Amino acid sequence: MCGFIGVVGLDSVVREIYDGLLAIQHRGQDAAGIVTYDGRFHVKKGEGLVRDIFSAANFERLKGGLGVGHVRYPTVGSGGGEDAQPFTATYPFGIAMAHNGNVANYADLKRELAEQGHRHLYSGCDVEIVLNVFAATLAIEAKDGFTIAAYHAAVGEVYRRVRGAYSVVGFVAGKGLFAFRDPFGIKPIAFGKKEVAGKTAYAVASESVVLTALDFELLPWGPPGEALFVDLEGNVHVEKVAEPKPHPCVFEFVYFARPDSYLEGASVYRARLAMGVRLARTFAATGLEADVVIPVPDSARTAALAMAHELGIPYREGLVKNRYVGRTFIMANDGERKRSLRHKLNTIEEEFRGKDVLLVDDSIVRGNTSRQIVQLARAAGARKVLFASTAPPLVHPCVYGIDMSTRREFVARGRTHEEVAREIGADAVVYQELDDLVRSVTDDHPEIRQMCTACFSGDYPTGDITPEMLLQIEDERLVPRA
Ligand code: SF4
Numbered sequence: 217m218c219g220f221i222g223v224v225g226l227d228s229v230v231r232e233i234y235d236g237l238l239a240i241q242h243r244g245q246d247a248a249g250i251v252t253y254d255g256r257f258h259v260k261k262g263e264g265l266v267r268d269i270f271s272a273a274n275f276e277r278l279k280g281g282l283g284v285g286h287v288r289y290p291t292v293g294s295g296g297g298e299d300a301q302p303f304t305a306t307y308p309f310g311i312a313m314a315h316n317g318n319v320a321n322y323a324d325l326k327r328e329l330a331e332q333g334h335r336h337l338y339s340g341c342d343v344e345i346v347l348n349v350f351a352a353t354l355a356i357e358a359k360d361g362f363t364i365a366a367y368h369a370a371v372g373e374v375y376r377r378v379r380g381a382y383s384v385v386g387f388v389a390g391k392g393l394f395a396f397r398d399p400f401g402i403k404p405i406a407f408g409k410k411e412v413a414g415k416t417a418y419a420v421a422s423e424s425v426v427l428t429a430l431d432f433e434l435l436p437w438g439p440p441g442e443a444l445f446v447d448l449e450g451n452v453h454v455e456k457v458a459e460p461k462p463h464p465c466v467f468e469f470v471y472f473a474r475p476d477s478y479l480e481g482a483s484v485y486r487a488r489l490a491m492g493v494r495l496a497r498t499f500a501a502t503g504l505e506a507d508v509v510i511p512v513p514d515s516a517r518t519a520a521l522a523m524a525h526e527l528g529i530p531y532r533e534g535l536v537k538n539r540y541v542g543r544t545f546i547m548a549n550d551g552e553r554k555r556s557l558r559h560k561l562n563t564i565e566e567e568f569r570g571k572d573v574l575l576v577d578d579s580i581v582r583g584n585t586s587r588q589i590v591q592l593a594r595a596a597g598a599r600k601v602l603f604a605s606t607a608p609p610l611v612h613p614c615v616y617g618i619d620m621s622t623r624r625e626f627v628a629r630g631r632t633h634e635e636v637a638r639e640i641g642a643d644a645v646v647y648q649e650l651d652d653l654v655r656s657v658t659d660d661h662p663e664i665r666q667m668c669t670a671c672f673s674g675d676y677p678t679g680d681i682t683p684e685m686l687l688q689i690e691d692e693r694l695v696p697r698a
Contacts, residue, residue, distance in 0.1 A: 219243030254280030310389030317382030318617035381616035401440025408432030492522025534567030569597035583627030
């Protein structure tokens with residue numbers, strides 16, 4: 217999970233990119249970078265939060281009306297500063313590129329690039345693979361000069377060779393901004409424009425909230441498999457390069473995306489409300505009863521509110537989060553994650569004491585976080601602790617860029633709901649049904665016909681995920697989620 221923004225059409229784009237990165241900081245807190253162009257590349261990357269990496273002096277230096285920025289959550293790679301995006305290639309023309317996703321056949325392509333193309337990668341970041349495949353084809357197709365057709369050929373070659381899920385933004389120096397996503401459209405993307413002092417600026421970002429926060433008007437993004445190019449004159453070129461097979465990630469709606477974002481035209485907030493209503497019905501059907509609903513902040517809040525309303529019991533903010541401690545999911549290692557969780561959540565004891573409490577979280581991954589939260593609830597005096605998950609049991613690894621866990625580590629794998637409850641110390645666990653989760657998104661948006669649900673169902677939409685790839689991806693996992 218990462219976030220990006222690309223902007224073209226202003227005299228200077230660095231401020232827009234910086235503000236955009238702040239708006240998608242939730243998608244990655246590990247590293248960030250901005251590359252701009254004004255006749256030469258200007259690059260600034262670093263590890264940590266956006267606000268800590270970029271200084272006033274960087275704003276002065278990052279000149280130009282064409283640029284891309286990125287916040288990183290590490291998937292493949294060492295996770296060091298050398299893996300921070302965007303990446304650049306000097307040939308042909310000069311290209312900058314950033315992505316959100318995961319190249320499933322990374323090792324194969326790395327070997328092919330070395331053996332056949334005599335190209336060696338600078339980092340362990342998989343966007344460098346996409347960049348090399350793209351640049352190699354663009355160099356051939358645009359040998360007599362850059363054309364949109366050459367760009368489409370380069371995107372087509374990426375589609376042909378690169379497996380997995382990827383939304384990509386970048387620019388060709390002196391030519392324009394580009395963006396595309398793989399034909400399965402697993403990762404989100406948004407496109408917008410705004411008028412500034414008589415000029416039209418265009419931007420692409422990995423969530424709509426970035427664009428709306430910057431006062432861009434959202435423009436429709438077509439089916440996945442299309443390639444977008446906005447040239448320096450402001451002409452927008454959109455072309456279908458591959459047949460669309462859309463399967464947007466359902467977990468974006470559960471956890472990753474900001475509630476004020478729209479993905480595939482669907483409101484994340486409204487989907488989370490619907491998840492709460494459906495989960496309430498599943499909970500009621502079990503015969504379990506609770507005195508109060510308490511969300512695990514922040515992602516589960518919206519669903520918990522709807523759940524309490526549907527069940528007709530009070531909703532209370534019994535867990536208070538220290539917002540200055542980052543998302544535990546995105547912490548760089550397990551020790552850091554455990555330490556930060558202890559500092560992150562505190563209880564308001566009055567909301568727990570002597571009550572049967574229904575805790576609502578977005579998901580249960582390895583169970584460590586859930587176990588600590590259940591312990592907090594018991595320490596605060598809860599009589600019973602029931603635990604509801606707005607997502608179904610997570611039992612399969614995500615090969616599309618989400619480092620949730622490896623198969624061996626999922627607490628729900630090979631366990632009944634009762635056994636999971638025992639593992640996390642709860643009196644009972646209630647999970648969302650998978651069909652209910654998908655329908656929470658699609659009932660209001662029948663145009664979204666299919667979604668990626670692979671981490672729950674094992675049904676990988678790209679259809680080309682071999683057991684060897686799963687093992688390889690597990691070996692590469694850096695940051696198992698708590
Ligand atoms: S496997 Fe799960 S987290 Fe990964 S893209 Fe599919 S639905 Fe999203």
